[in-house]
Each structure stands twice: as C-alpha cells, then as structure tokens.
Amino acid sequence: MNNAIAGFSKLSKEEKINWIANEYFSDATEAISLVKKYWNTDEKLQQLHDEFIENTITNFYIPLGVAPNFLINGKYKTIPMAIEESSVVAAAAKSAKFWSTRGGFKATVLNTEKIGQVHFIFKGELSKLEQFFVETKNKFFTATESITKNMQKRGGGILDIELRNKTNLIENYFQLHVTFETKDSMGANFINSCLEQFAKTLKEEAQSYDLFSDDEKQIEVVMSILSNYVPNCIVRAEVSCPIEALTEKHIENPLEFAEKFVQAVQIAEVEPYRAVTHNKGIMNGIDAVVLATGNDFRAVEAGIHAHASKSGQYSSLSHAKIENDIFSFWMEIPLSLGTVGGLTSLHPLVKLSLEMLEKPSARELMEVVAVAGLAQNFAALRSLTTTGIQEGHMKMHLNNIMNQFQATDEERILIKKYFKINTIAHSTVVDFIESIRQ
Structure with a gap:
C-alpha cells in the first residue's frame, strides 16, 4: 500500500526520486535509471530546467520541429513548433508551400488590449x-x-x-x-x-x-x-486566391473543392460536435508555436475557446466563402502573447525559436501564431474534403508502430512496401510484423 509523505518538497532531488522509485515501482533501479537517462549532461542547463517548476525529477521531452516556406505579409518565415502529435508539422509545412505560390498569408493585429x-x-x-x-x-x-x-x-x-x-x-x-x-x-x-x-x-x-x-x-x-479572456486582443489571419488557382495534385476540379471546403466550414459553424474537433485542429498549430516560444498555451486555449463560444453556442473559429470567383479563408482569434519576460529569456530553445522568427515583437508573434493555426486548419479541411484525413495521418502512425516494435531496417522496407497497397491499422501492422518475424 502506498503511503503519504510529509515534507516532500524539502527533500533533495535524489531523495525525491528514490522515494518515488521505491514507493511505486517493482524495479526501483530501472525506474531511477530511466529518470536519470533524461537528465541533461550539462549540469548548469539541468539546474536551469529543474528550477522552472517545483519537485522536478527529470525532463519530459517533446520534439521541436520546423515548418518552412511560410510567406506572411510578403516575407518568408520558418516557424518552430513543439508538439508530440504526428503529421502536425508536416501538414503545416504543406499548407505553407501551397499558399506560398498563391499570394501567401495575410495577418493583421486588430487590437492588443x-x-x-x-x-x-x-x-x-x-x-x-x-x-x-x-x-x-x-x-x-x-x-x-x-x-x-x-x-x-x-x-x-x-x-x-x-x-x-x-x-x-x-x-x-x-x-x-x-x-x-x-x-x-x-x-x-x-x-x-x-x-x-x-x-x-x-x-x-x-x-x-x-x-x-x-x-x-x-x-x-x-x-x-x-483575465485570460482577451476579446480586444485580436489578430486576423487570411488567405485568398482565384478559384482556378486552387488546382493541384488532389484538386482536379477547383470549384468543386472550394464549394465543398466552404460547406465543411459552414458545418463547423453550426454544429458544436464538429466545431470542437475543427478548432482542435487549429489549436494543433497554435499551441505548437506558443509552446516553442515560451508562452502559456493553457491561457491561450482558454481564451480562444471562450471566443469560440461568444455567440452562446460553440462554433468554428475559421470561416470561408466564395465571392466573385475568389476563394477566401480566414479567422480572427484572441491571443495574449509575449516575447520578453518569463521563459523567453531563460529557456535556451525558446530563445532559439524566437531568433529563428527573427526576434519578433509580441504583435508579430501574434501574426505568426494565428497563421500557423489557419494553415493547420486548411491542411485538415483539404484532406477531409479530398483524400480523407487518415491517409497522411496513418502513414505517420505507421512509423510510430514500427518504432514501438523496434523494427529493423530490413523489416521497415517490407512493412512500408506491404502497407503501400494495404490499409494501415494498429492491429494489421502488428499482425504483419509478427508474420515476418516467424
């Protein structure tokens, strides 16, 4: 039976780890080894991380990726994204490339109160x-x-x-x-x-x-x-182009695509069950950049979801229309961000991310974050209304399953070849791995 402990915060880091390992794990030595495996070998850097929060025992790593080719207000940017979910960075980069040849993203800060x-x-x-x-x-x-x-x-x-x-x-x-x-x-x-x-x-x-x-x-x-509700701290992000310019590999009929895309957004505007998932996709892009730049993604989430409910019913954050043969896609969201203070001057990777963004002002960072959210939403809706969301997602999921089962290089070749023509599901991948190992 687990026991309560008095004065835990006053224990040394080693004492905390030893108590947790002995109290909760059948193999205390293995647990301690795993915790210490994720320590930084640079003692000063580890101490810095230890002091960000209380009762620190180790570091919990999340990948930091980048999405290049974002043309924002006429200037190219590479956006840092810290996130653990597969396909998010790839989707953002794909959207960035798509719109870079169609005028790019426009972003405007409407207010900062x-x-x-x-x-x-x-x-x-x-x-x-x-x-x-x-x-x-x-x-x-x-x-x-x-x-x-x-x-x-x-x-x-x-x-x-x-x-x-x-x-x-x-x-x-x-x-x-x-x-x-x-x-x-x-x-x-x-x-x-x-x-x-x-x-x-x-x-x-x-x-x-x-x-x-x-x-x-x-x-x-x-x-x-x-208050983390900031209805007067608003940024607008948008893209638009002639309908015929939407043509690409998966969009043979651009008018049909545009109409279906607009319908998908309209559904999210009126159907809360869809709106929540729709907006979650937007937050995939927003949270990843907010986290990479040392801002408070929980505050951002709370404020944005409150904004999505301002009419009295939870609704889509983004909107789309076809007018005079022009396709337009946009959103206005509240964002309270900073580029000085907090982790921005303490966390080495936050400083790296901000330098990658060319040391933006808070207003400029608002624009980048909003664009990342809109790009993510465009990528999701494009997949949903063309090939389906699972095609790209499951390809990324396949890599996770192969890593989980520690597939060899030879096994990976066989697995990828087989699932080029077969449906990817966790159970089918596991079955195939077991079959080639027998």
Whole structure:
C-alpha cells in the first residue's frame, strides 16, 4: 500500500526520486535509471530546467520541429513548433508551400488590449459607490505609478478603469474592470501587481470616504486577477486566391473543392460536435508555436475557446466563402502573447525559436501564431474534403508502430512496401510484423 509523505518538497532531488522509485515501482533501479537517462549532461542547463517548476525529477521531452516556406505579409518565415502529435508539422509545412505560390498569408493585429479585474462585495447604496469611484479613480493611477513607470516608457500601461455593477448575477457583487497595454510582454505579473494595488487602494480609500456609512466602508475584496479572456486582443489571419488557382495534385476540379471546403466550414459553424474537433485542429498549430516560444498555451486555449463560444453556442473559429470567383479563408482569434519576460529569456530553445522568427515583437508573434493555426486548419479541411484525413495521418502512425516494435531496417522496407497497397491499422501492422518475424 502506498503511503503519504510529509515534507516532500524539502527533500533533495535524489531523495525525491528514490522515494518515488521505491514507493511505486517493482524495479526501483530501472525506474531511477530511466529518470536519470533524461537528465541533461550539462549540469548548469539541468539546474536551469529543474528550477522552472517545483519537485522536478527529470525532463519530459517533446520534439521541436520546423515548418518552412511560410510567406506572411510578403516575407518568408520558418516557424518552430513543439508538439508530440504526428503529421502536425508536416501538414503545416504543406499548407505553407501551397499558399506560398498563391499570394501567401495575410495577418493583421486588430487590437492588443488586455483585461484584469478586482472582484469585490459592496453592501450599500449604488449611487454612493458610483460617486466614490468617480472621485477616487485618479488615485488608482497614482497608487500604481511605481509599477507602471517602466511599462509606460515602452508605450504601455493602464488604459482605463471601469466600475462594473454585477449585482444582477451575484448579490452585492461589483468589479473594477481594468484595461491594459503590455507591449511585448504577456504582462501577467504586471497586470496582477497593478490589480493588487488597486484592491489595497480601494479598501483604504473606502475607509476614509465621508459619504459611506460604517458598514459601507467595509468593502470586501474577493480577489484580484488578470483575465485570460482577451476579446480586444485580436489578430486576423487570411488567405485568398482565384478559384482556378486552387488546382493541384488532389484538386482536379477547383470549384468543386472550394464549394465543398466552404460547406465543411459552414458545418463547423453550426454544429458544436464538429466545431470542437475543427478548432482542435487549429489549436494543433497554435499551441505548437506558443509552446516553442515560451508562452502559456493553457491561457491561450482558454481564451480562444471562450471566443469560440461568444455567440452562446460553440462554433468554428475559421470561416470561408466564395465571392466573385475568389476563394477566401480566414479567422480572427484572441491571443495574449509575449516575447520578453518569463521563459523567453531563460529557456535556451525558446530563445532559439524566437531568433529563428527573427526576434519578433509580441504583435508579430501574434501574426505568426494565428497563421500557423489557419494553415493547420486548411491542411485538415483539404484532406477531409479530398483524400480523407487518415491517409497522411496513418502513414505517420505507421512509423510510430514500427518504432514501438523496434523494427529493423530490413523489416521497415517490407512493412512500408506491404502497407503501400494495404490499409494501415494498429492491429494489421502488428499482425504483419509478427508474420515476418516467424
């Protein structure tokens, strides 16, 4: 029976590993060996990784690939992608090559505002709270001058503070709804520091406000935190070309392809079961670049999926149309990204990825990430509406199965030859491997 442990975080790395190995594994020596196998031989680099999170025991590797030939706003880029799912990088690269001869991708940042909120309870007269806010608003800016000084030098800072009445949702519930511009940083620490000061100022000023009764002076701050929903931090990515230019190997009838493609997108716009999978494909491209550049893909995911639900029903992030014999495919998504701060200056491969992208600003990175998502979506829809999604995916899956069974070079030749004309499935591949080994 497994046992609880007190003071685990205070143990050394070796002690943590030994406890886990002896507590959970039948062969403790083998478990310890595997954990240490993934350590970096460079001690300083390993220490750097150890300190990213708590209770580190080893490194969990995810492949870092690249998708070249992305023509974005008239300039070629090679996009770094950190992801474990097969066919994603290949699909992105294929889309990039396809559109590079058809005008490339256009990307535009529409807005970069970010949001933070102080959530508080006020039990008193609304008119008095509103007057208090009007009279106190400037003090919130003054109280955070030391925090905002450097951000303002870079052109950012606090854009506005609003008092929002949410008592229709929860009794006595109000917000300070704050808009920020954080330039090239994602800005989470900056925003949260400002909000915590706002909360402190709110309580202090309420205590000395003459129009408040003693009860009204007791404002209860519930929490102060940034929002990962950024509906005013939007980037648009798009491609378009004459319908006849869509012709290629798997597209013999470009008009038929374009019409079927548009129908596939329309289905994702109205059918949530399809929309979730449709958008997951978009996130394959987005998350891979977000992770490679040291940004928070969980925050990005949450914000984008909230955006996909803004109408009240979960829907497609991308859209397509045919107009005047021109095929157009586009999406607008919220992205809160940074190219300074956090892992961007700490993780060596993040620095490498950003240098590969020619040290982009946060706005430029928003464009690249959105394009990667649109490219991934185009690749998936092109496969779905032509050859089917499984043809390319299962070819990649075949390699994974061969690796799983440690196929020799001779076996790989036989396996690939056989499955050129036979359907790939895990069971059929395993059966074939066993047959050639007998």
